[in-house]
Amino acid sequence: MILSSLLHQKEGRLTHELLLEPGGFGLGRVPLRVRPEATTAMVCGYCSTGCSLNVHLKNGEAVNLTPKTESPVNLGMACPKGWEALSVLDAADRATTPLLRHADGQLRPTSWETALDEFTMRFKAIQKQHGKHSVAFLGTGQLPNEELAFLGALSKFGMGLRHGDGNTRQCMATAVVAYKQAFGFDAPPYTYQDFEESDVIVLVGSNICIAHPIMWERVMRNPHAPEIVVVDPRTTETAMQATQHLAIAPKSDQTLLYGIANLLIQNGWIDHDYITRHTRDFHDFSDFVRQFPVERVVAESGIPAEDLHRLVDTIHQGKRVSFWWTMGVNQSHQGVRTAQAIINLALMTGNMGRPGTGANSITGQCNAMGSRLYGNTTSLLGGHDFTNADHRQKIADALNISAAQIPDQNSWAYHEIIEGIQRDQIKGLWVVCTNPAHSWINQGQCREILERLDFLVVQDMYHSTDTARMADLVLPAAGWGEKEGTFISSERRINVIKKVRRAPGEALSDFNIFRLIAQRWGCGRMFREWTSPEAVFQILKRCSAGQPCDIAGIDDYRMIDEADGIQWPLVSGPAAPERRLFEDGRYFHADGRARFLFEVPRPLTEPATHDYPFLLLTGRGTAAQWHTQTRTQNSAVLRKLYPQQVFVEVNPDDAANLGISDHETVRILSRRGAIRARAVVTNAIRRGQVFIPMHYVETNLLTDAVFDPYSGQPSYKSCAVRIARINKCCPGC
């Protein structure tokens, strides 16, 4: 027996390592090693979908996770980032102590006492020398509401800063302005159930298969065999799944949308009743779009006339048409008007407020909406206006502070802060949970500008981010899973995050870092009520009272947890699991009417020329990568799922003309910089265009710092570049 098992051993230690056992808690079989003693659900901390993840706990600490089956959002599914959300917390490059740059230029560990002293003394000295407003902050859409509010209130009411903005400027600012102007409030009207109820789904500049895989799950579960229309210059994963793909010329979407509106009006395929009862300025719009006959649209967008007619017919035939957009629209030199061109289509066809309809902006980051409502950057806490005295008084009362402490002027937008540094008006910068040295447009220039600062503080989970490496002071932050708070997802769903892991070393939650700074700065009394995230949640309820985003009906975190998240608004009573806005056709403008907003399309800011004959598109690479990859690069499994080095998609004809073969390393040059990238020769990209994913640090060396005039959002997705083969005999050229 012993001999036979020595010769042929079917079980033993190694087999045991992979043993699966029933996990309880509705989980099915799980690895024996990490069988949970308890589970608790929390919202994912990457994108704005807001998937609920069931965290498996052992000794109170997270050991594994699975997507939550009962969640009305993700129905038991998650994308790779969600599945790997815990593993990135263990990374070797986590910041575990404050780091201070010494005279020799090295960042070295220091104590929290010293770090807080430096933070306070250096920023106060700058304020003394250059004025209160010479210190600014850059925040994020990745922190929970309570921390964003603390950052905004501490900096603007406590420290006397005026200028602060978030990285949501890079993703959502356009949608915010578009909604505010059209609906009277930044109010995405939909609920994810709409993906399942539409019979026509129009996706403009949105590769949701990759950017929001779980929203695509909801599309795939649509039982109505919907017509899926994708408007995107590239053949993306989503375009592959479309029933109609309109591969338009880059940034010709606004013209296309006006052309569609014109055809709908010409054909009489509009909802006069809805327009009359619930909107304004339609006649002006109707006159305006006459400038967009089919011939013009065909010429400018490159779309065949029959495709245009087919799409218009599809919209007309649809009983429940929903329009969705993401960064292809938002990150544009004319994004606000393009987004409003989409909104106009929904309004004029009456596709609003009913199941399966809507003009729907898909948000980027997990708490982009929270940063808009509670970040205290562009708008005063709770979606209020800094320049409105009544609003200032209301918030002052809600916070128990004096209204005089609230700035009566708006903050500079992100790009104005960067320009302010360039003009030496901003000398101190506090960067919280974002990575401008990688993500900001025209990166070479951005880094030069950041070098001008007298004092740069970076507060982050990782000491290795491109921006942290430039910092004078690094404050080590706890991450998602190591702290509490609430996020607001794309469909306005507020959900909780929980503390299921111990932060490494001396890392502290951003919330606690703000508490320390308030204390050390000398404004601790102002924040004496701000003792815990949940206490601040109660303050935020007061700040939103009477607003479209009123959440007075949410008692506490436990109520949110029990309901699997609650969509705003909730003034009172129990919350239905899925709710949409504008069911009564009343918009948030004083007259209750939505606006038709439009403008003559603007020319491309940097069209292709003889020297720079290609247009560079940028965008998300894979579902396994997140933004500047400070987190996702720390998962070994995620790293297997995408190319490690930057690559560029090139059309086969262009490649042949240039003599470039697949997988060859080529040089890409713009007027701002040059990079090397592997060529991927594919029909997915049209002639005259190239595509580079945004996750690689090189990409933004090429992009051109131009912005939407209304939202200040950078236009990442079109600048002119040249491709060159690398001369083997002289590798430098």
Add this chain to the structure above:
Amino acid sequence: MTTLIQQLLEEQQDLTAVDRFSQLHAAGDLPAQQKYYSRLLPASPPAAGQQYAFNVDLDKCSGCKACVTACHNLNGLDENEAWRDVGLLIGGTPELPIMQHVTTACHHCVDPACACACPVDAYEKNPVTGIVKHLDDQCFGCQYCTLACPYDVPKYNADKGIVRKCDMCSDRLADGEAPACVQACPHEAIAIQVVDVARSVAEVPGRPLVPSSPSSDFTVPTTTYSGGPPLSADLTAADLSHLSPQHAHWPLIIMLILTQLSVGMFAVGLLVGLTPSDDAPQMPAMATAAALVQGSLPAGGSGFTNPLSTAVSLSPAAVHSAVALLLGLLALGSSTCHLGRPQYAFRAIIGLKHSWLSREIVVFGAFSGAAVTYTGLTWLDIAPPWLVTASGVATVITGLAGVACSVMIYVFTRRQFWNLSSTSARFLLTCPVLGVAGSWLTLTTFAAIAQHEDTRALATTCGPWFATTLIIATLLKAFSEFRIFRHLQEPEPTQLKRSALLMTTLLRPVTMLRFTSGLAGGILLPIMAVLAPATAPVQVMLFSLLFVSCFAGESAERFLFFTAVSPDRMPGGLQS
């Protein structure tokens, strides 16, 4: 301030989620996810002639790769381990570009190459479910299955010293639960189905699973890919142009080269008639060994007369066979370095019926026995000459059989670069190349050190024969290997074109070394050695150089054998 810092640092380490929320989530024991995946599982288990198989609906695979991370997390795998991969096919036309992600795991083949290759029977194909399961505790980490499986499924885990692979979550399936990947696909692209084995076999001829993937007729994979672009569409794997050298497997390089050198030397010894009865300088073995180490011998060479030494004679045959034996044993030692768990090497005997690796191990085991016997006899001078010769012949025959097994190990994998003719040319011709080079050096050195005229004469007499053999073997080998470069002309990146491209680009320095060093040692130096008589020390240097050149050439050849192979695979993702 310090107190607050201390208080907050302590608070940060205090986990609250369990106390505050967990009781809310104490749901039942039944898997909640069942309501989604139940329709992705077959209604009944396989009947006779059927088995479980994956079905992938390509129309539903959007390339999110959640299946890979779910496999990793739900199976508790190591840091970068996952048993599912997602590749990409690209192509189509300018009007209709195609980008098709392809999720792939073990295909639980009807005729699994991994199981056939495994020398220790660490694979079991379940007779009812058809699932090919790997027995982790039986595996000794030879990694042969990683070469044999055309789909790159078994993955070596260096930390554990074993291979691990997908078992279709058989424990879950047995309980009516879906495998991790099936549970986790947001789009329900992966399902488990019951397939008729006969149908899987019938569908095989000439049809790969998806474009670019290996031909199915080798192992008869059971996974079915439905939907998606037609197989005829002009699609290629996104990683097709990505040339990356494969693992070199250094212990195997050394093992192969040295076994072939050893067998070659034994054969040369027999052919030139080296026997202990040669008029050898009789001297105590130990003293000679010491002298060999010191590089000098006392004048006369045979001046010792020690009663103990009478039975131990140090003939050229003895030295020659000892060198061959030593190298042979070194080879076998090296091969165990390739095992993740060498302590279980003995298990290799149980795969004899089907595994060429098992056969190789057993046959080389017999070879080493024969070689030890033969060498012992040449040293001890106690056996009749016919017995010595017979043991020598047995050594060479077992050795050649071992080399043949080595050849078959690689031929079995059906990689074109490792086909029968080219692999046998490589392995079998290394025997004469290194056998002659090694013998020539050994005899010359022995003659010089021992100042043994007969040996010197023998070496000189055999010189032209040695040189001719070496040159012919070298030329045949070089010709056979050089033929790969014909494939550079092919329009499509076939397996052999990819190998040729690797050899001329990333592996170019090794290719240069292989041919320059090999041709110098195998052609130039032997001609010099025969045509230009030299003094003994110069000869020793010359033959050392000849041997080193040949050895370097052969090592480079074998390095290229492993690293330049580029089999067809399931499509991989974009690489950069």
